[in-house]
């Protein structure tokens with residue numbers, strides 16, 4: 001539902017409005033950064049635009065991974081500074097429309113996320129789906145695409161910064177971090193090894209998630225299709241939930257990126 005329309009069960013009350021914000025769909029940090037790494041944080045925000053309330057959810061759901069990637073925006077922002085990289089941060093929650101899912105895919109505007117039903121996403125009509133795509137999905141990806149177009153022959157690698165829950169479906173995940181990829185296997189392996197050296201613990205390869213064409217957007221579209229090395233870095237969210245931990249992880253990732261920077265070649269292979 002949108003502003004001024006019949007919002008049904010998900011109608012935002014005054015209490016729900018605390019999650020609403022007016023602001024841009026994408027926040028660009030350090031656009032002129034000289035690093036070959038271009039950073040995206042598609043799940044940076046848990047806010048919703050005016051008119052959406054909390055999508056009918058209790059406030060506590062917005063502290064959970066279903067609404068955003070805890071700690072990811074802070075690590076990505078610090079990383080942008082440490083390696084002098086441009087960064088694109090999502091303005092709004094993945095529950096509105098997920099910026100790392102192809103529009104129209106089942107999880108793009110989730111009716112259920114993990115086991116939580118999202119009342120404000122139930123049975124949306126085509127107009128509302130189009131509205132979310134046009135107002136929040138496309139501006140984010142247009143900004144990223146314009147930046148990548150404008151880099152010309154500059155060395156470029158695309159990195160999404162994410163976080164994951166320590167326990168999923170009752171099973172504890174053993175990794176502190178994971179590197180996800182499709183076509184950039186050698187680059188991703190080098191990054192995983194660089195992280196392992198600095199962490200002293202194993203890093204997942206395509207764990208805890210796999211990149212899939214029907215389920216992912218950043219790696220296939222902004223990276224693989226352009227011939228740029230592209231990976232997502234996933235950090236376990238309980239390891240980046242205070243300011244000292246965020247600084248530690250930002251430095252570990254920054255040092256790992258510096259160690260593999262020479263692998264980013266100047267001309268992408270078509």
Ligand SMILES: [Zn+2]
Nearest residue numbers: 043069162163
């Ligand atoms: Zn994420």
